[in-house]
Amino acid sequence: RDITLLPVIEGVQVYPQYIADGALVVDDMIGCIVEYGRSETILSKYANEEGRLAVKVHDYRDKLIMPGFIDTHVHYPQIDMIAAYGEQLLDWLNNYTFVTEANFGDPKVAHDTAQFFLNQLLANGTTSAMVFSTSHPESVNAFFTESHKLNTRMITGNVLMDQNAPDNLCVPAEQGIRDTQNIIDNWHERGRQHVAITPRFAITSTPKQLQMAGELYASYESVYLQTHLAENHDEIAFVKQLYPTHKGYLDVYDDMGLLGRRTTLAHGIHLEISEYERLRATGTQISHCPTSNLFLGSGLFDLPKTLRYTGVSIATDVGAGTSLSMLTTLSEAYKIQQLQSNQLSAHQGLYQITLGNAQSLLLDNKIGNFMPNKEADFVVIDMGATALLERRMAQTKTLEEQLFVLMMLGDDRVIDQTVIAGVSRYRKSTL
Ligand code: GUN
Ligand code: FE
Incomplete structure (x- = not known):
């Protein structure tokens, strides 16, 4: 040999x-x-x-x-609208994000962007990632096809959304779940590809869709689940309005069976102690996205506090994040901790973007060191x-x-x- x-x-x-x-x-x-x-x-x-x-x-x-560096939360279609001016989360989604994501039903757009995005990851030293595509199955097939060619270890899935978003992105609950099931059959653990069930967040899914996502998650042993949690105060208020009888944002996901060791929730900035405790009890992982939190003005993530309860990974969250570089991401993470009188050493940071992130994604038997x-x-x-x-x-x-x-x-x-x-x-x- x-x-x-x-x-x-x-x-x-x-x-x-x-x-x-x-x-x-x-x-x-x-x-x-x-x-x-x-x-x-x-x-x-x-x-x-x-x-x-x-x-x-x-x-x-x-x-x-x-x-190789590992990015645990990033949206590949959003590379086409990174650095969009002036808004916080909900307006940013409506005015820029959803407009761009609507293009990804076109396989040509999806393949071109997936190829460009994956090459950008490599240019930044990122060799594995947990990725959001769009609600179009074409966007997922394009991403997996390009990743499979490069032999990169990647996780993605079709984004489930069936309310509070434009019609050209909403897919009825049953259809979205069927799409995910097909994607699992075609791509899960084929070469180095993995599937994540991907409800966007509580706002853009009906209770029915979240429930079906939870049932699907329970029926597999190695399929991942990814979504967003408690990123922005207006977002949290909207979730409370949509789910008035639930104890809080995390409780919605908990009730629908979306929590567990294979679940990664992006952000988790504004949480109650009872919510941290449920993260711990269920083994649910948090993905911290520093450049995104600063860019959208979402808030300051308390790293040592969150680590007392559960596993934390670090991620770019492009296109709300402003760089695909995990080094740049660490530099902003350091500054966010400084603002709260916490530290982040180089050893801790570099461990996090390699073996630490691999552990959070249960991939440390394959990658990370x-x-x-x-x-x-x-x-x-x-x-x-x-x-x-x-x-x-x-x-x-x-x-x-x-x-x-x-x-x-x-x-x-x-x-x-x-x-x-x-x-x-x-x-x-x-x-
Ligand atoms: N919450 C729901 N969707 C998104 C997204 O695309 N980006 C970020 N940063 N937060 C979200
Ligand atoms: Fe995100």
Whole structure:
């Protein structure tokens, strides 16, 4: 077998493991990690009696190798309306988002955008994501088709919405559920693709639709569920108006059977203690979306408080989020915690966007670090990609300091190469 060997001068491995002058051994026939270690040790192990290497060597001296980044909440169709001016959540949805999403019944639009979006993820070092498509099954088929070609590990599903949205996005409850069922039959666990049952949020689904989504969720062991929760005060008030007899926003989802360990709820900024307790009791995960929360003026997410109750992942939420870069996202997450006198260290942040996010999505047996037999999704990072970074890095004394500068100043410019299951899928243009 042609095993790829990747000696590096520096390399972050399992958090907080760091190997200066390390090597990563990849079996590129099966796309998995064989082992890693000090390059000297690895090189001698793979040399034959004449001292020649039985493997192909890629030298990334002076670069840093990290596991691929994972984005746990992002809307691929919204890449076409990212950075739309002036509104908070509900007006932003009505005035910009729904208008753009209506285009995705056209398979050509869906394929073009899915392809562009996936390439943008790779350019940002993101190798896996939990994604919203639109309510059109075409949008999901297009996304999975393009992802399957790239062999990226992705999760998505058709967005369920049957009220409080334009007619061209609403799909009757039974039809939406049938569409999801077909998508599960066609795509769930085909290659590296997974399906998530995807009610948009309590406002755009009738009780009947939410209930059917809950029944479908209960009938599968490995299908995911994703939706939004408690992002904005007007949104919460609207949910209370639609569901006056429920205890609160989370209780609507709880009552409909939507909570559980395979459920990821985006935002969860404004919650009562009883709601945090239900998150804990059900194992439901929260996805924190810092650039989105700032852009839509939604509020300040309390990371340490939420972590006391349940698993938290971190995500971009493009197109309300303003960057697909998980590094930029961490930098904004840090500032949101600073405003509340909380900290977010570089180790915690970088752990979160790799193994931490993998754990939240129950994918840590497959991705998230460089343990043997995991899938070889990784990024090659150029810590001195810009003149400023190069100058600033030269002033650092410790690894922690370097990683913190990377987290605060890094973005797509530091991503030199992105490798998916042992295959290089993105290389930064040097022109
Ligand atoms: N809540 C319901 N839909 C959306 C969406 O598309 N983006 C965000 N940020 N919040 C939502
Ligand atoms: Fe979202």
